[in-house]
Structures are given as structure tokens and as C-alpha cells.
Amino acid sequence: MRPVALVAGGMAKFGVRSATWKELVQEAGKATFDAAPGLRKEEVDSLFVGAAEPERFAFQSHVAPLAAEQLGIRPWRMVQRVELACASGQAAIRSAWLAVATGLSDVALVLGVEKMNIPDPGELQTSMACVLDREWDGVHGASAPPFFALCAQRHMHEYGTTREHLTAVRLKAGKYGQHNPYAHYPRFFPREKVESSTMIAPPLRLLDCSGITDGAAGVLLTSAERARQLTDAPLHVWGGAQAVEGHNLASMRSWSTWLPCRRAAQEACKLAGIAPKDVDVAQVHDCFTISEVIVTEDLGFCEKGKGGAFIAGGQTEIGGEVAINTDGGLLARGHPIGATGVAQAVELLWQVQRKVPAQRQAPDTDVLLAHNLSGSANAHSVMVYGSQPRRA
Amino acid sequence: MRPVALVAGGMAKFGVRSATWKELVQEAGKATFDAAPGLRKEEVDSLFVGAAEPERFAFQSHVAPLAAEQLGIRPWRMVQRVELACASGQAAIRSAWLAVATGLSDVALVLGVEKMNIPDPGELQTSMACVLDREWDGVHGASAPPFFALCAQRHMHEYGTTREHLTAVRLKAGKYGQHNPYAHYPRFFPREKVESSTMIAPPLRLLDCSGITDGAAGVLLTSAERARQLTDAPLHVWGGAQAVEGHNLASMRSWSTWLPCRRAAQEACKLAGIAPKDVDVAQVHDCFTISEVIVTEDLGFCEKGKGGAFIAGGQTEIGGEVAINTDGGLLARGHPIGATGVAQAVELLWQVQRKVPAQRQAPDTDVLLAHNLSGSANAHSVMVYGSQPRRA
Numbered sequence: 001m002r003p004v005a006l007v008a009g010g011m012a013k014f015g016v017r018s019a020t021w022k023e024l025v026q027e028a029g030k031a032t033f034d035a036a037p038g039l040r041k042e043e044v045d046s047l048f049v050g051a052a053e054p055e056r057f058a059f060q061s062h063v064a065p066l067a068a069e070q071l072g073i074r075p076w077r078m079v080q081r082v083e084l085a086c087a088s089g090q091a092a093i094r095s096a097w098l099a100v101a102t103g104l105s106d107v108a109l110v111l112g113v114e115k116m117n118i119p120d121p122g123e124l125q126t127s128m129a130c131v132l133d134r135e136w137d138g139v140h141g142a143s144a145p146p147f148f149a150l151c152a153q154r155h156m157h158e159y160g161t162t163r164e165h166l167t168a169v170r171l172k173a174g175k176y177g178q179h180n181p182y183a184h185y186p187r188f189f190p191r192e193k194v195e196s197s198t199m200i201a202p203p204l205r206l207l208d209c210s211g212i213t214d215g216a217a218g219v220l221l222t223s224a225e226r227a228r229q230l231t232d233a234p235l236h237v238w239g240g241a242q243a244v245e246g247h248n249l250a251s252m253r254s255w256s257t258w259l260p261c262r263r264a265a266q267e268a269c270k271l272a273g274i275a276p277k278d279v280d281v282a283q284v285h286d287c288f289t290i291s292e293v294i295v296t297e298d299l300g301f302c303e304k305g306k307g308g309a310f311i312a313g314g315q316t317e318i319g320g321e322v323a324i325n326t327d328g329g330l331l332a333r334g335h336p337i338g339a340t341g342v343a344q345a346v347e348l349l350w351q352v353q354r355k356v357p358a359q360r361q362a363p364d365t366d367v368l369l370a371h372n373l374s375g376s377a378n379a380h381s382v383m384v385y386g387s388q389p390r391r392a
Numbered sequence: 393m394r395p396v397a398l399v400a401g402g403m404a405k406f407g408v409r410s411a412t413w414k415e416l417v418q419e420a421g422k423a424t425f426d427a428a429p430g431l432r433k434e435e436v437d438s439l440f441v442g443a444a445e446p447e448r449f450a451f452q453s454h455v456a457p458l459a460a461e462q463l464g465i466r467p468w469r470m471v472q473r474v475e476l477a478c479a480s481g482q483a484a485i486r487s488a489w490l491a492v493a494t495g496l497s498d499v500a501l502v503l504g505v506e507k508m509n510i511p512d513p514g515e516l517q518t519s520m521a522c523v524l525d526r527e528w529d530g531v532h533g534a535s536a537p538p539f540f541a542l543c544a545q546r547h548m549h550e551y552g553t554t555r556e557h558l559t560a561v562r563l564k565a566g567k568y569g570q571h572n573p574y575a576h577y578p579r580f581f582p583r584e585k586v587e588s589s590t591m592i593a594p595p596l597r598l599l600d601c602s603g604i605t606d607g608a609a610g611v612l613l614t615s616a617e618r619a620r621q622l623t624d625a626p627l628h629v630w631g632g633a634q635a636v637e638g639h640n641l642a643s644m645r646s647w648s649t650w651l652p653c654r655r656a657a658q659e660a661c662k663l664a665g666i667a668p669k670d671v672d673v674a675q676v677h678d679c680f681t682i683s684e685v686i687v688t689e690d691l692g693f694c695e696k697g698k699g700g701a702f703i704a705g706g707q708t709e710i711g712g713e714v715a716i717n718t719d720g721g722l723l724a725r726g727h728p729i730g731a732t733g734v735a736q737a738v739e740l741l742w743q744v745q746r747k748v749p750a751q752r753q754a755p756d757t758d759v760l761l762a763h764n765l766s767g768s769a770n771a772h773s774v775m776v777y778g779s780q781p782r783r784a
Contacts (some may be wrong), residue, residue: 001496062522076636
């Protein structure tokens, strides 16, 4: 396959927005095109929209052509919406990568979007529960917070992970998130605020949870050859994989080790020709503080069971072993589910392009990784990128 | 890209089913795996689910991992649901094709599914209207039947298309559909039945419309090289494209010529290195009788405006210029929207494999084409296949 790179990225402001679904698409789309002045809109032959539940949150289906109209483009090679719940964004990027890699597409736009603040919070809750197996788990009250709370309890039981470890994740999110103008929560929350925030599902408190956020983000992909004409610093795709195992909660082999995360990371790293220790900057799916602890382990950044200490010891900050969630992650940025995976890619691209505020700019940006999870942590998606073309 | 082929296809019975969404997946999945005895389930590294509105019809999101669990597989390369409303099935096949073409996937399963017969018909109607731009068109009562009825009126006005031409499409659907055991309506409806059926939206009567159908279908894709070990008669992918133009009804440049259909067909034929006249067997998206008339023209099978006469003259039957909808098409098979594109591919594969009843087996099956449309006919998807590897 021919080498592919991301050349431009743009974001809508994340938060509780009065903007509609369509307006979020327009805002992120304009920002993305503005970041690629050397490219004409007419060159976009393919569009991939990452969106999880527009049918429920925006009462709108057929959303890829709908987005194309908002963006003023008429693609003629690939036009589709990709859904993988909370990992829809990265799934859309993976599809765009392959379309460009085959040569079917020359310029592909990926647009991740979700409008989650809807008038009826009850409708939102039941819609989110259908990300799980509704007939087996949703009907019993399972949804994201209680599920991840159970994972946290099990991880604490097995490995001695503590409240302080979870707090460390949130402190880091605030440390970097306060310098992210696109974030839903662009401020630092001190320890006492985190540990006294409302209990949601023990041990997870309000500030252990990512937000209910409206947002959209876009990236443009093209061949590595063309990329050179468009930017001095493209983000080269080196590899990617998605792994899934089971779906209903009773079928999970482990709640404290996420086996499909290990599998996806191993496959993606193998394809990219790297080891986890090679990664300079990573964006991981911290939908809850415990998620960042578990995936820091299962992505291979530290020994199993030591994620909490690794994070609390500063090893995932800029200057540590691997800089994780340099934009504040889902905890600070918010989690408009279809947009998250695309926003992660935008941050990695901007890290390579030296476009972020100095307080959250990593010095080394040679090898980069994005991790997106979905459902009952039964599906994990990993992409590996480099600031240079992949080593042969 | 490396050459790719479809090696096995399977169907659930289409119709008004008591089966749930999950059971439809299981039924079509089993049929698909049964058709590939040389393949082990464990080899399926990628899964693409074509589904339009499971969030509304089955109240279930994250449906690709959910389907993986029903199928008993654990893919580790690509796992996603692809949505393009009524063309979701073919969009999923296109994605699977690229995944195998790049080498990222070795064996990919595509599963198209929709459960449309739900307890509340009003909920179904409003959900179907959100395939259009709901804010501009859905709120004014636009949905599929009135939209396609307006297209028919315009086509009749501009080109002299008649009631008899529409009837000819339905007669052909019954002629072949009566020999399709998987069809929702496996019987022949005579002229007087068609022309006296309930008026839905003038000039379209009940028998001019495809059904509200539950169904699922699956196909397995692998490299052309591996395909030779699995079947004597694979269906080789030669090319494919999707084109989109506009979304809300006011932005359509023409109602009687579907410009994105022309564009997608031209692109797909160019990639495949064929002309429309080379096609032996085609599956086209006859969601309404008028659709088959218009796309028969815009795919390039006959002169613009002459589609009705071409069909009424028998040129799209077996033995004519091109055999169209040899399984009865959407009119007879029914239209479970996410499954339709996959069922079309199953029929083309079975034509090549000589698996269909003699009454609907085309003698020549060298070059084959599938056409799937979606939304306000603003998005069109075309795949071109061959019984042999693509000529260099």
C-alpha cells in the first residue's frame, strides 16, 4: 500500500453548545479546510464521518451525505459514516487511511461529530445504554459509569490501585487541559476538588468522568507524496488495528485487563515496526480515570498492575517515559463520542506541527500513538503514527 | 492493491420475521459460514456491518462488536459498522474490499442487516424520514414514497414514461422473484393486480414500492489468490465508487436524471476498465419501480429517457441486453435497508456460482454490476465485478 499522511486538522470548540449537529460539522469542517490552504475543497474525493448515534441524538440518518452538503463538497469515491460507538472517530480514520493507501482516494476528509446535549437527559441516558448489549446489560441498569466503576474496583482489589492514583490522572488532565482552548473544561482542578466531587459510582466521582460534550473535529489525509506539498510536518500513518472480544458483560474474561486492548496494540505496533517504549506521545481513551490506568498498562507502556504508580510518578507527563494526553484527554477535552477519535488525531498532528501552547508541547514527537476504546471496553482501536515516513 | 474476491454468500429469509436483530445476524452468519466450508471462523480478522438505523429500529448501537459476539468471532484488524442509509450494505462491502486489497485484512466478513418491522409503525415512519434532511424535508412530510413519486411525475413529463413502463418493472420483479426462496414476496403479481393496488403517492401504487422487510445477508472476502482454494467460482472485485451531490431536496439539480448515479457508474466502470454495455448481469436499487427506470438510464444501459421502453421491451430480462435484478430486486426480495446491498452481492456471486434456480440463472456471467442508492437519490454506489480476475 502507498504511504499515507494526515496533513491538516481542525476542531470545533468542545462543550455544551447551542450549535446544532449540522453547525458543528460546518465549524470543524471550516477549521480543517482553513488549515490546508494549499488544498482545494474540490479535491476531496472521499468523506468518512465518525458518528456514534446521530439517529438518536440528532434524529438524523444518512449523515455522510448530509455532512457533505454542509461542507460544500461532492465526493465521488467513498462516502460513508463509520460507527464504532465511542471509537467511531478513529474507525473513520482507519477507513480513510486504507482508501488513500489503495489509491482509490487521493484526498480524504474525516469528520468526527456528536451532539450530545439534547433537551431530554433521560433520552440521552437510555441512548448511551444501548452502546452496551441492551437486552442483556442495558435493561439491568448497566451503562458506562457503573461498568467502569466495577473495573476500577476489580483493579484496586487485584493490584492495589488507589484513590490517589485515580486523582493523579485527573490532575494531569487539568495540568494540560487548562492550556487547551478547545476543551470542554479548560481549567485545573486541584486534588481536594477532585476527591470531594460528587460520587457517581464508587469509586468514581464526577471529576473521574469525562463530560457530556458537543463537538466535532476534522482531519485531511492524502498520500505521503502529496503531503509534502501541503505541510512541512505531516503525521505519517505507520499502522493500525482494532480488536474486539465479546460484548455482553458476562462474557468478559477479565475486567482489570482489557485483552482486546493488548491485541490491538500488539497488532498495530507490529504493523508499524515499533515497540510501545518507542512511543513519544500518546493519546489514550480516558473516558474515566481508571480507563487511563488500565490502558497505560495494556498498551504496554508499563508493567501490568503498575499503571497508577506510573502515572502518579509523572512518567506519563511531558518529560516522562511517554507523554500521554497532552491536550487534557477526554477528561478535560470532553467526550462527544464520534468526535473523540478524530480530536486525538488532531492533537497528535498539532504536536508534530508544533501548533500547541508551549505548556503542553512535547519536545520529542517522532513516534505517536492513538488509542480509542468503545462499548464495554470490548473493542479497542490503536493507530501508530510517525513524524517521518515509516522506516522500511 | 492486491486483487480481491467474494468467495461465499449467505442469506437469512427476508420478510416480516419474528426474529430479533441479533437472530437475523446469527441466521445470515451461519448461512455465510456454511457456504465456505474451507474457511475457519478464526480466520476472519475483520468485520464490516452494514446497518442503517439499528439505534432506532433495534435500540442498539456499537453493533459491529455486538454482531461479532453473535457470530462467535473475535476480529483483530478492522471492526466497524458502516452506514449509508439504504446503501449501507454496499458501502460495507467497499470498505472490506479495500481492507483486503491493502493486505491489512486477509479474510473479511460483511454482514448487512436491518430489523424494520417494529411494534410502532409511526416510529418506523419518522425514523425513515430522518434518512432525508429532517429539518428541511422530513418536517414537511417528505419521505421515500412521495419523493420517488415526484421523480416519477417529472420523468413522465419529460420523457413520456408511462404507467405501463412502471408495471413492466414490477412484472419482471415477480417473474424472477417467484423463484427466490429468500424473497419477502416470492410470487408473481399480474398486471391487473399491480395496476389496481392501493395508491400510495401518485403515480406510485403499493406494488410499485419495495416492502418493509426484516433481513440479513453476508459475504466473505479474501485475496483472489486465497479465493481459488475456497471456491471454483469467486466473484472478483474489479472496481467501485460512490458519488454524492447535495442532500436537501431543494438542492437537487434534476429529479429525472440522477447525476451522482452517472458519476458513480462512470468512476466504477473506469476503474474496472469496462463500459456499461459489457455488463451481463446487474443488480440495481429498485426501491420503487421508477427507480429502476431512471437508474437503467443513468447507469448507461440505455439512452436517457428510454428506460421504460427498454424494460418493457424485455431488454433487461435474461436473454436481453443486460439481465437486471435476476432475484426479483428490492420489489420482490424486500428492502431491509442495511441488508440490501449485501443481498445484491450474494445474488451476483450465486449467479457466477450457478447456485440459483434455472428460471433465473443468466447464461452469461462474465461482467456484473451492483447499484445501491440512498437518501433523496443524492448518493449512489456502484461496484463492478467479474467472474475472472480483472483484465490488466
